[in-house]
Structure formats: structure tokens, C-alpha cells
Amino acid sequence: xxxxxxxxxxxxxxxxxxxxxxxxxxxxxxxxxxxxxxxxxxxxxxxxxxxxxxxxxxxxxxxxxxxxxxxxxxxxxxxxxxxxxxxxxxxxxxxxxxxxxxxxxxxxxxxxxxxxxxxxxxxxxxxxxxxxxxxxxxxxxxxxxxxxxxxxxxxxxxxxxxxxxxxxxxxxxxxxxxxxxxxxxxxxxxxxxxxxxxxxxxxxxxxxxxxxxxxxxxxxxxxxxx
Amino acid sequence: xxxxxxxxxxxxxxxxxxxxxxxxxxxxxxxxxxxxxxxxxxxxxxxxxxxxxxxxxxxxxxxxxxxxxxxxxxxxxxxxxxxxxxxxxxxxxxxxxxxxxxxxxxxxxxxxxxxxxxxxxxxxxxxxxxxxxxxxxxxxxxxxxxxxxxxxxxxxxxxxxxxxxxxxxxxxxxxxxxxxxxxxxxxxxxxxxxxxxxxxxxxxxxxxxxxxxxxxxxxxxxxxxxxxxxxxxxxxxxxxxxxxxxxxxxxxxxxxxxxxxxxxxxxxxxxxxxxxxxxxxxxxxxxxxxxxxxxxxxxxxxxxxxxxxxxxxxxxxxxxxxxxxxxxxxxxxxxxxxxxxxxxxxxxxxxxxxxxxxxxxxxxxxxxxxxxxxxxxxxxxxxxxxxxxxxxxxxxxxxxxxxxxxxxxxxxxxxxxxxxxxxxxxxxxxxxxxxxxxxxxxxxxxxxxxxxxxxxxxxxxxxxxxxxxxxxxxxxxxxxxxxxxxxxxxxxxxxxxxxxxxxxxxxxxxxxxxxxxxxxxxxxxxxxxxxxxxxxxxxxxxxxxxxxxxxxxxxxxxxxxxxxxxxxxxxxxxxxxxxxxxxxxxxxxxxxxxxxxxxxxxxxxxxxxxxxxxx
Numbered sequence: 006x007x008x009x010x011x012x013x014x015x016x017x018x019x020x021x022x023x024x025x026x027x028x029x030x031x032x033x034x035x036x037x038x039x040x041x042x043x044x045x046x047x048x049x050x051x052x053x054x055x056x057x058x059x060x061x062x063x064x065x066x067x068x069x070x071x072x073x074x075x076x077x078x079x080x081x082x083x084x085x086x087x088x089x090x091x092x093x094x095x096x097x098x099x100x101x102x103x104x105x106x107x108x109x110x111x112x113x114x115x116x117x118x119x120x121x122x123x124x125x126x127x128x129x130x131x132x133x134x135x136x137x138x139x140x141x142x143x144x145x146x147x148x149x150x151x152x153x154x155x156x157x158x159x160x161x162x163x164x165x166x167x168x169x170x171x172x173x174x175x176x177x178x179x180x181x182x183x184x185x186x187x188x189x190x191x192x193x194x195x196x197x198x199x200x201x202x203x204x205x206x207x208x209x210x211x212x213x214x215x216x217x218x219x220x221x222x223x224x225x226x227x228x229x230x231x
Numbered sequence: 232x233x234x235x236x237x238x239x240x241x242x243x244x245x246x247x248x249x250x251x252x253x254x255x256x257x258x259x260x261x262x263x264x265x266x267x268x269x270x271x272x273x274x275x276x277x278x279x280x281x282x283x284x285x286x287x288x289x290x291x292x293x294x295x296x297x298x299x300x301x302x303x304x305x306x307x308x309x310x311x312x313x314x315x316x317x318x319x320x321x322x323x324x325x326x327x328x329x330x331x332x333x334x335x336x337x338x339x340x341x342x343x344x345x346x347x348x349x350x351x352x353x354x355x356x357x358x359x360x361x362x363x364x365x366x367x368x369x370x371x372x373x374x375x376x377x378x379x380x381x382x383x384x385x386x387x388x389x390x391x392x393x394x395x396x397x398x399x400x401x402x403x404x405x406x407x408x409x410x411x412x413x414x415x416x417x418x419x420x421x422x423x424x425x426x427x428x429x430x431x432x433x434x435x436x437x438x439x440x441x442x443x444x445x446x447x448x449x450x451x452x453x454x455x456x457x458x459x460x461x462x463x464x465x466x467x468x469x470x471x472x473x474x475x476x477x478x479x480x481x482x483x484x485x486x487x488x489x490x491x492x493x494x495x496x497x498x499x500x501x502x503x504x505x506x507x508x509x510x511x512x513x514x515x516x517x518x519x520x521x522x523x524x525x526x527x528x529x530x531x532x533x534x535x536x537x538x539x540x541x542x543x544x545x546x547x548x549x550x551x552x553x554x555x556x557x558x559x560x561x562x563x564x565x566x567x568x569x570x571x572x573x574x575x576x577x578x579x580x581x582x583x584x585x586x587x588x589x590x591x592x593x594x595x596x597x598x599x600x601x602x603x604x605x606x607x608x609x610x611x612x613x614x615x616x617x618x619x620x621x622x623x624x625x626x627x628x629x630x631x632x633x634x635x636x637x638x639x640x641x642x643x644x645x646x647x648x649x650x651x652x653x654x655x656x657x658x659x660x661x662x663x664x665x666x667x668x669x670x671x672x673x674x675x676x677x678x679x680x681x682x683x684x685x686x687x688x689x690x691x692x693x694x695x696x697x698x699x700x701x702x703x704x705x706x707x708x709x710x711x712x713x714x715x716x717x718x719x720x721x722x723x724x725x726x727x728x729x730x731x732x733x734x735x736x737x738x739x740x741x742x743x744x745x746x747x748x749x750x751x752x753x754x755x756x757x758x759x760x761x762x763x764x765x766x767x768x769x770x771x772x773x774x775x776x777x778x779x780x781x782x783x784x785x786x787x788x789x790x791x792x793x794x795x796x797x798x799x800x801x802x803x804x805x806x807x808x809x810x811x812x813x814x815x816x817x818x819x820x821x822x823x824x825x826x827x828x829x830x831x832x833x834x835x836x837x838x839x840x841x842x843x844x845x846x
Binding site: 008011012014015016025026029030033036037040041044045047048051052055056057058061062063064065066067068069072073076077080081083084085087088091092094095096098099100118160161162164166168169171172173174175176177178179180182194195197198199200201202203204205206207208210 | 339340341343344413414415419421422425428429430513514515519520521554555556557559560561562563585586587590591593594597598601602604605608609611612613615616618619620621622623624625633636637640641644645647648651652653654656657659660661717718720721724725726728730731732733736737738739814815816817822
């Protein structure tokens with residue numbers, strides 16, 4: 006694979022908002038690549054053309070206000086534009102008030118040295134009741150449905166990361182942070198911990214299983230019956 | 232008055248070894264002390280990196296030489312001397328340091344965490360800051376502004392020895408029970424604040440204490456720098472005639488002065504949590520883990536600019552000298568640095584986009600962070616402008632400076648990915664950030680340091696470093712540096728988390744493992760190459776070619792001082808007539824016009840006759 010083609014190294018995206026993240030990534034990739042190549046081209050041309058040669062003197066140039074204004078303005082416009090362009094995407098993923106409703110699954114995920122504890126509230130929809138289901142390192146969700154996660158931690162900070170969902174969120178002890186995703190492809194995906202959490206940090210790993218609608222119904226049925 | 236000072240300084244008595252080399256009050260000697268300290272710690276920090284690079288490339292495989300053989304590992308068959316040694320170690324009742332941290336020569340996961348924690352801690356606080364701010368700051372400020380010493384020489388000496396004390400405390404942490412701090416250089420609470428959660432006991436305490444001591448050292452230095460630069464500039468040295476390196480150091484001193492008290496308080500809170508049973512960072516006691524991150528990054532983001540601004544300043548010194556041209560846009564360079572310094576106080580939240588702080592803050596911090604690209608771009612374009620119609624000399628300092636500029640461009644551009652909060656959701660805490668910080672701090676600052684050491688060496692030690700060795704060191708370092716850190720972008724895009732000891736535990740990372748092997752091979756080359764630098768420095772101190780007063784034909788005041796620079800620096804304090812980068816002035820008889828000579832006049836002060844040309 007081409008080392009310079011960054012986007013080609015992204016893992017497959019399987020979430021509804023992942024493409025938006027990837028598009029921004031690719032946009033920045035093109036902007037930065039063009040700027041980088043342009044700067045390097047100028048640098049290399051200058052280095053070769055203006056290398057020391059007998060009989061040629063450097064020119065006394067102190068600067069240029071026009072150029073300063075031009076590149077200051079151009080950079081400001083580009084980065085401000087980029088920030089404005091990115092805000093809706095950020096809000097969509099992280100602002101609880103903008104989360105889509107009617108979740109097909111609601112799960113509490115809690116990081117604990119060095120596991121992910123998943124708690125399903127069961128048919129009554131409330132945590133802390135008898136019909137709760139606790140699973141270690143196993144997260145089961147239906148495909149093409151919104152999933153709401155309540156994220157927390159028991160000891161230190163952990164970070165819930167599913168690369169294929171383009172989703173990462175730190176889990177904090179003593180706080181509940183809400184997040185959401187909608188997976189678009191059935192399969193099993195790894196949930197590494199992305200925040201240093203102690204000597205067992207490496208290898209702290211859960212699994213997200215995205216089921217088809219029928220499979221998920223069967224899985225729910227198996228646990229709680231009709 | 233100048234003449235009087237001149238006399239009193241010229242006839243100083245011979246000083247004892249202790250006064251001259253250990254507890255010196257002379258800013259030049261203190262600068263050299265910082266230089267040696269920084270270079271030694273550079274090798275230590277690099278060595279730690281090589282240990283964990285081995286683990287990343289070949290997870291859980293015994294280290295070469297000191298580790299056991301494959302046969303011993305698999306079948307218990309003693310085949311090498313190391314195997315025999317390990318048999319002895321396992322047989323006796325003692326649990327030695329090496330048995331705890333590297334059983335059989337395999338790096339233990341807890342020790343792995345200490346390794347990367349201490350690599351970063353040492354490189355940031357004991358290498359880059361002491362070298363850029365301590366060594367170059369001390370050596371250059373009085374010489375470049377045209378004064379005899381720092382405002383507070385005793386404070387200056389104390390600053391070095393507090394730095395040394397901090398270093399000793401930090402190194403002691405490796406040898407206490409429970410191992411050294413292992414919560415990352417960012418020391419996120421509550422991992423860092425509750426001993427039971429990390430298994431680290433006094434290591435983390437010493438880490439906190441050492442950094443507080445280092446902070447005191449930095450405060451003493453910065454007060455000194457600020458006072459000296461404001462009050463002791465030579466006659467005629469107006470603010471806009473100051474060399475950009477001095478501007479950079481001045482701004483950095485202000486940042487240090489304001490930032491360190493914040494982290495010192497936060498470190499004290501960690502110590503209280505650990506030792507006095509408080510719970511500032513513990514939710515069940517009413518505290519909050521995010522408090523640490525806010526306090527730490529409020530300090531550490533300015534700290535990041537403390538790590539790069541002096542490098543920018545030094546690059547801006549060397550570029551005009553070897554381009555034989557004035558720096559392009561001097562004033563916009565100054566204002567860009569001031570802008571960076573101001574912005575550095577309002578961007579800390581970009582380290583915390585995924586931390587769980589209010590997402591509205593994420594949106595605000597993304598905007599301020601993006602703005603940092605503007606002054607950074609201004610600086611880059613001005614460096615390019617300086618090369619336009621220049622007459623470039625490819626000396627060792629210039630090669631390193633050009634590397635600085637191009638690597639800083641990569642480091643700056645890769646920052647835009649992370650400044651963009653939605654993209655950061657994915658690449659946060661991956662190798663992408665590791666690549667970014669190393670392109671800025673190694674590709675940027677460290678190459679500026681390489682160049683700066685070579686460039687100012689003749690003034691520091693009265694001798695030149697070896698140019699051939701310098702070029703070999705540069706090219707190996709430059710290529711190996713890119714071999715190490717460029718592929719880390721790819722790992723990051725692939726989702727490779729930072730701070731994991733064994734990438735092979737994750738299925739989605741296994742296809743990229745060959746990249747980890749490639750990086751480690753390059754890292755060993757990069758590490759070995761640094762011995763060339765170390766050898767060149769120490770050999771040249773005693774055996775280098777003797778240097779003349781102004782070997783690079785540069786304009787700034789340090790080159791006006793005699794070589795070797797005497798106690799008190801200058802004979803008579805020089806009068807400054809113009810800015811620091813007057814190269815190839817039309818009508819001048821040579822292509823550099825020192826700050827001590829009026830423009831358009833010959834060195835002897837006589838006006839050049841009308842109509843005369845430079846040649």
C-alpha cells in the first residue's frame with residue numbers, strides 16, 4: 006500500500022456518522038498535502054537556485070507587507086472555514102441534545118481495570134433492577150438501529166474506542182457520559198481501551214457484536230424471553 | 232563607566248575548580264552545565280525509548296544480549312552466557328531490580344508503562360527545556376543583548392543546581408520499590424493519584440516532587456531572563472533590534488513564569504491525594520478526575536510552545552547567516568511569536584476533546600486551536616522568504632535549520648487533523664499524535680538544537696566541531712528520524728493506540744505490525760547516530776580546530792565578543808546601531824554589517840565614498 010495515501014489506511018467504516026468523519030479527514034488530507042508539497046517545492050527550488058555561487062550576491066530584501074497580509078489572510082480563511090465546516094459533524098456525534106431518538110438498544114458500559122462491563126437494563130428499561138443483564142467484554146447491538154450508551158468507569162479513566170465506528174469517548178469515574186452510534190454492517194469489532202489505565206492497559210479489550218435484526222431479536226429472546 | 236567595568240573584569244583572579252566549573256556564577260559556564268546535563272539526559276531518554284521500541288516490534292521477546300535465548304525460553308535449555316546468568320538470578324532468593332522489571336529479559340508491562348512515561352518526562356523536562364532554555368538561554372541572552380552577565384548570577388547558579396537536584400530525584404525513582412511513575416508524562420488522575428490503582432508507590436511521589444523542583448528551577452531562570460532582557464540591553468539595542476532568538480526566549484520566560492505555578496499546584500494536589508488522604512481527583516470523595524486534566528493542560532500547552540519557540544528563534548538566527556540575507560519580515564516574526572504565546576493560553580482543551588468535558592467547549596477550543604495555524608504559517612512563509620534570492624551556504628547548522636523548517640511544516644500540518652475535533656474522535660490517543668509531537672519537538676526543536684550546538688560551539692568552547700562528522704550525524708539522523716516517525720502517522724490512521732505494550736493483542740492492528748518492526752530498526756539507527764554527536768561535542772571541546780572571533784561572519788553581538796569569551800564578555804559594552812540581520816547590505820564593503828557598525832560605513836567608522844560598490 007502507498008505510504009503517502011493516508012485515507013487508504015483507515016479501517017472499514019461501519020457507522021452512520023463515520024463517513025462524515027472520514028470525509029473531513031480526506032479533506033484535511035488534501036489541503037495539508039497540497040500545502041506541504043507546495044512548501045517543499047518552493048523550498049527545494051530556492052535551495053537549488055539560490056545556493057552559494059561565486060560572483061553572485063544575496064539580495065537585500067527585508068520583507069513584503071503585501072505577502073504578509075496575503076498569507077495571513079489566506080491561512081485564516083482556510084482554518085476558520087475548516088472549523089466551521091467541522092462543527093456540525095462534531096455536534097452530531099457528541100451533543101446529547103442532537104442524538105437521534107428511538108434507540109434499538111440502550112446499554113451501560115463501564116470500564117474497570119481491565120475489562121468492559123456491559124449492563125443491559127432489561128425489558129423494564131431501568132438499571133439496577135432484577136432483570137438487568139451484565140456481560141463482561143461483550144456488547145451486542147442490532148444493525149441499522151440507533152444505540153444509546155451510558156459510559157462510566159469504576160476506578161481510573163478508560164476510553165471506549167471502536168475504530169470501525171469512528172467513535173471514541175473517555176469513561177470517567179463518577180460520571181455518566183452519553184453517546185450514540187448506529188452500526189451499518191453486522192459483524193464483530195474490537196473495543197480496545199484507548200486511555201492508559203494501568204499495567205493491564207494493553208490487552209484491555211471488549212467485543213462489539215452487531216447482529217442482523219433477526220439475530221438480535223433471537224439474542225434478546227434468549228435472555229429475557231417474551 | 233564602561234571602561235571601569237572593563238578593567239575590573241579583565242583582572243579577575245584565578246578561580247578555584249569548584250567556583251569555576253561547579254558553582255559558577257558566570258552565565259556562560261552555567262549555560263555549558265545545562266548543555267552537558269541536557270546531552271547526557273538526551274542519551275538516557277533515548278535509551279529508554281529503544282527499550283520500549285524493542286517490545287513494540289517484537290512483543291514479549293527477550294531483549295538481545297541481556298535476555299535469555301530462544302532455546303532457554305522454550306525448553307529451559309541453557310545455551311548462552313545470559314541464560315546462565317538468568318539461572319543464577321532465578322535460583323537465589325533475592326529479587327533483583329532486573330528480575331522485577333525485565334524477567335528473562337522480557338519487558339514487564341508495568342515496566343513498559345514506566346519506560347514511556349519516563350522517556351517523555353525526561354525528554355520534555357530534562358532535555359529539551361534544559362537545552363533550549365537553560366543552555367542556549369543562559370549562554371546567548373547576555374551575549375546577544377550586549378551585557379556582562381545575567382541580572383541575578385546567584386539565582387542563575389541556583390537554577391542549574393535545582394535542575395540537577397530535580398534530575399537526581401527523577402532518576403532515583405527508577406530504583407524505589409513499586410517502580411517508577413507509570414501514568415504517562417501527562418500523569419492522568421486517578422491513575423496517578425491513587426497508589427493502589429497503578430501499583431506504583433514512591434515512583435509517582437518522586438515524579439511529582441522532581442517536577443516541582445524543576446518548576447522552581449525554571450521560575451528562577453525565567454525571572455532572571457525577563458529582568459535581564461528588559462533592563463540590561465546594550466545602548467542602542469531597542470526592542471525591535473533584538474535578535475529573534477532573544478525575543479523567543481523572552482516570550483518563553485514569560486510563559487514559564489505564568490505556567491509553572493499552575494502545574495506545581497496541581498502536582499501538590501496529587502501528592503496530597505497520595506499521601507494525606509485527600510480526594511481532589513477522586514469522584515467518591517467529591518473530587519473530579521477532569522480537574523487534573525484542566526490544570527495539567529493549562530500548563531502543558533504553553534509548555535509545548537516553550538519547547539518549540541526557542542527552536543524557532545534559533546532557526547531564525549542561523550537562517551539569515553547562511554542565506555546571507557536579512558530575515559524576511561522581522562516584525563511579523565516577532566508578532567507571530569507573541570500571537571502564539573497568547574493563543575497558547577486558550578487552546579488547552581484540544582487535548583481534552585474526548586475527555587468527557589462539555590462538547591460545547593470542544594467546539595470553542597477547536598476554533599482557537601485552528602487559529603494557531605495562522606502565526607505558524609506566517610513563520611514558515613517568512614523562513615521560505617528568507618531563502619528567496621539568497622546565497623545559501625550548506626554548513627552543518629544550515630542543514631539542521633533547513634531540516635527544522637521542513638519537519639516543522641509536517642508537524643504543523645499534522646496538527647490540523649487533531650485540531651479538528653470530529654477527526655480527533657478517531658485519531659485521538661493513537662500513534663498519529665505520537666508522530667505529531669515528535670515532528671514538532673524532535674524534527675523541530677531537536678534539529679534546531681543540533682544546529683545551534685554546532686553554530687555556537689566556537690563561541691562556547693573556542694573551537695569548532697568537526698564538520699564532516701557533523702554532516703554524517705545530520706544525514707543519518709534526518710533519514711532515520713523520518714524512518715521512525717513518518718510511519719507512525721500510518722499506524723495512527725490505522726487506529727493503533729498509543730501506550731499499548733503489545734499491538735499483537737489486537738486483531739485490527741496485526742496487519743500493520745511490520746511497520747512497528749521498521750520503526751524500531753530506524754529507531755536503533757537514530758539512537759546509535761547520536762553517539763556521533765556526543766563524540767563530536769566532547770572531542771571538539773579539547774581537540775577541535777581553534778575558532779576565530781567571528782567564524783560565520785555573523786552580525787549579532789555574541790560574535791563581537793572575543794573568543795574565548797572572557798569573564799564579563801565584552802571589553803567596552805558595544806553600541807548597537809541597527810537590527811540583527813543586516814546581510815548583503817547594498818553599498819557595504821562586506822556582506823555582513825555587525826550590529827556594532829553603522830550601516831553603510833566601513834568597520835573603521837568612515838563613510839563609504841559615494842559611488843563605491845560592494846565589490
